[in-house]
Amino acid sequence: MITGKQSISFENPPYIVNYASIVGQKEGEGPLGNCFDVIEEDPMVGSPNWEQAESALQKKAAETALQKAGLKPKDMRYLFSGDLLGQIIASSFGMLDLQIPMFGLYGACSTAGESLSLSAMTVAAGYADYCLAVTSSHFASAEKQFRYPLEYASQRPLSTTWTVTGSGAFIVGKQGKVKITGVTTGKMMDYGVKDSMNMGAAMAPAAADTICAHFKDFGRGPEDYDLIVTGDLGVVGRELLLDLLKQKGFDLTEKHFDCGIAIFDDITQDTHSGGSGCGCSAVTLAGYLLPKLESGELKRIFFMPTGALLSTVSFNEGQSIPGICHGVILEH
Amino acid sequence: MITGKQSISFENPPYIVNYASIVGQKEGEGPLGNCFDVIEEDPMVGSPNWEQAESALQKKAAETALQKAGLKPKDMRYLFSGDLLGQIIASSFGMLDLQIPMFGLYGACSTAGESLSLSAMTVAAGYADYCLAVTSSHFASAEKQFRYPLEYASQRPLSTTWTVTGSGAFIVGKQGKVKITGVTTGKMMDYGVKDSMNMGAAMAPAAADTICAHFKDFGRGPEDYDLIVTGDLGVVGRELLLDLLKQKGFDLTEKHFDCGIAIFDDITQDTHSGGSGCGCSAVTLAGYLLPKLESGELKRIFFMPTGALLSTVSFNEGQSIPGICHGVILEH
Numbered sequence: 001m002i003t004g005k006q007s008i009s010f011e012n013p014p015y016i017v018n019y020a021s022i023v024g025q026k027e028g029e030g031p032l033g034n035c036f037d038v039i040e041e042d043p044m045v046g047s048p049n050w051e052q053a054e055s056a057l058q059k060k061a062a063e064t065a066l067q068k069a070g071l072k073p074k075d076m077r078y079l080f081s082g083d084l085l086g087q088i089i090a091s092s093f094g095m096l097d098l099q100i101p102m103f104g105l106y107g108a109c110s111t112a113g114e115s116l117s118l119s120a121m122t123v124a125a126g127y128a129d130y131c132l133a134v135t136s137s138h139f140a141s142a143e144k145q146f147r148y149p150l151e152y153a154s155q156r157p158l159s160t161t162w163t164v165t166g167s168g169a170f171i172v173g174k175q176g177k178v179k180i181t182g183v184t185t186g187k188m189m190d191y192g193v194k195d196s197m198n199m200g201a202a203m204a205p206a207a208a209d210t211i212c213a214h215f216k217d218f219g220r221g222p223e224d225y226d227l228i229v230t231g232d233l234g235v236v237g238r239e240l241l242l243d244l245l246k247q248k249g250f251d252l253t254e255k256h257f258d259c260g261i262a263i264f265d266d267i268t269q270d271t272h273s274g275g276s277g278c279g280c281s282a283v284t285l286a287g288y289l290l291p292k293l294e295s296g297e298l299k300r301i302f303f304m305p306t307g308a309l310l311s312t313v314s315f316n317e318g319q320s321i322p323g324i325c326h327g328v329i330l331e332h
Numbered sequence: 333m334i335t336g337k338q339s340i341s342f343e344n345p346p347y348i349v350n351y352a353s354i355v356g357q358k359e360g361e362g363p364l365g366n367c368f369d370v371i372e373e374d375p376m377v378g379s380p381n382w383e384q385a386e387s388a389l390q391k392k393a394a395e396t397a398l399q400k401a402g403l404k405p406k407d408m409r410y411l412f413s414g415d416l417l418g419q420i421i422a423s424s425f426g427m428l429d430l431q432i433p434m435f436g437l438y439g440a441c442s443t444a445g446e447s448l449s450l451s452a453m454t455v456a457a458g459y460a461d462y463c464l465a466v467t468s469s470h471f472a473s474a475e476k477q478f479r480y481p482l483e484y485a486s487q488r489p490l491s492t493t494w495t496v497t498g499s500g501a502f503i504v505g506k507q508g509k510v511k512i513t514g515v516t517t518g519k520m521m522d523y524g525v526k527d528s529m530n531m532g533a534a535m536a537p538a539a540a541d542t543i544c545a546h547f548k549d550f551g552r553g554p555e556d557y558d559l560i561v562t563g564d565l566g567v568v569g570r571e572l573l574l575d576l577l578k579q580k581g582f583d584l585t586e587k588h589f590d591c592g593i594a595i596f597d598d599i600t601q602d603t604h605s606g607g608s609g610c611g612c613s614a615v616t617l618a619g620y621l622l623p624k625l626e627s628g629e630l631k632r633i634f635f636m637p638t639g640a641l642l643s644t645v646s647f648n649e650g651q652s653i654p655g656i657c658h659g660v661i662l663e664h
Contacts, residue, residue: 088438104438
């Protein structure tokens with residue numbers, strides 16, 4: 001069951017029972033626009049502020065996933081959820097009404113991988129029939145948290161990514177649509193990047209480290225996967241990841257898929273390096289990738305979202321931006 | 333193994349292998365001053381700012397626990413850590429050098445319970461020989477995060493608590509000093525409290541809910557425990573907890589122990605309702621309670637730190653302060 005240094009291979013693999021994706025208008029107008037369960041036209045989602053708007057996205061995603069599965073909140077033994085905001089308030093206030101025993105997580109944009117890993121470990125260990133994994137991000141709450149007031153209309157360098165407005169929810173259980181056959185849990189990697197407008201560069205080393213650990217632990221290579229899926233490295237981070245892996249002897253050019261690159265069309269949507277945020281990988285997995293795994297169009301992918309571990313305080317104090325990456329094997 | 337609605341009873345209980353507590357000067361001068369492994373006289377812990385000081389406390393706590401156990405960071409298969417700061421930067425930067433696969437957590441002041449629960453579940457499931465659970469808080473980084481600049485010397489109402497400067501680290505493994513025989517995982521409870529200077533009131537309902545769920549799941553009552561240990565309800569929160577439990581038919585007056593009340597002497601230390609922060613319950617457990625469990629002076633306790641799920645943003649936007657409480661059964 002314990003596999004190599006950082007991985008688990010499940011003897012009785014848990015399944016993704018059902019899943020849902022809720023996105024904002026811009027995501028709905030992007031290349032994956034026809035994949036999502038709900039496109040929210042109102043950026044406030046009927047809420048008085050951006051943070052509560054993000055909470056509302058989480059709640060809708062969870063409720064939609066439960067509805068699709070024909071399950072109730074009380075059927076969920078544990079909730080694993082997190083987001084990008086300080087003290088994960090999007091999750092606390094979004095999930096409050098569901099009244100599920102909750103483990104709050106913070107893994108920055110890797111949280112979809114972290115929550116799926118812990119849900120899978122919990123179900124496979126027999127601790128739960130069902131777990132619910134929920135993550136979110138919102139463009140406006142993230143800009144307010146990490147960058148500048150939107151009213152400044154600050155110019156963004158070409159290495160920046162655009163935080164996805166969206167939430168993905170996943171029910172993990174003993175039977176279902178897509179198998180979770182293993183996980184590889186990441187270590188923090190710090191290459192000394194200090195540019196918060198270049199998150200791809202900060203996170204690429206963590207992605208490279210987790211994927212190398214994964215290949216070693218499982219005795220696999222890129223050829224064993226239909227896709228190797230990162231969360232939000234973007235165009236800049238992708239180049240770095242491919243370079244780092246070439247140095248380790250792996251060519252990922254054909255197999256690599258980045259949710260951040262897929263979700264927006266930079267030419268028409270002006271998003272620069274791509275999409276980002278906890279919601280980016282979560283909604284791309286729920287909206288685009290899981291249906292393909294369910295149908296068999298994809299047989300096996302390695303889903304490995306990365307997170308940039310900074311706060312405005314650490315950034316302003318001159319600290320670097322370590323990255324982390326949590327991987328999950330998903331199979332038809 | 334699954335017990336009742338919210339609990340797990342471990343068939344092969346994991347153990348706390350070893351543990352360490354690092355505290356600041358004020359905690360060292362308090363009633364438990366002679367219990368801790370290290371008392372740091374320098375509030376900056378040799379660091380350039382409060383956040384890095386807190387990171388340094390975490391690192392020292394982890395290193396001390398590893399040293400006491402005769403183990404190395406590479407022996408730890410997973411790290412579960414968290415703190416109170418936005419984007420848990422005390423944990424990220426404190427634990428970076430240890431290079432252990434990491435699950436970042438946020439449960440506010442309940443994080444010691446959350447990290448011990450997940451560590452115990454992970455070891456008991458056979459996913460790890462050893463897990464490391466680390467949490468921290470620092471008076472100055474918490475005041476900066478949640479309240480006012482220290483230089484303002486703001487008056488504090490009597491219901492406030494004083495954030496403990498300290499970090500506790502726990503190694504969980506298959507053999508060791510103190511058994512973890514079960515966990516009860518909390519739901520978020522919101523009684524509509526909006527006063528961030530009265531965290532005890534915000535968290536008491538969550539403590540009451542978790543303890544009632546625990547008694548029901550295990551068919552136990554206060555008489556089955558030597559102590560029922562909350563983290564940082566303080567004097568105000570304790571009264572509310574005892575009242576809430578009386579309404580449910582439980583008298584906890586004799587069995588209840590609050591780490592926040594124990595760690596400071598309000599008469600001489602002017603801390604008002606008591607101590608608080610992720611570090612409060614962690615260092616009291618590591619410094620004061622675990623040695624008594626190890627010696628057999630205590631046979632069985634229920635350790636159930638509570639967290640207040642607010643941020644400055646949610647507070648300033650007029651949101652209430654939900655609480656959460658994660659319980660762990662510890663036995664000689």
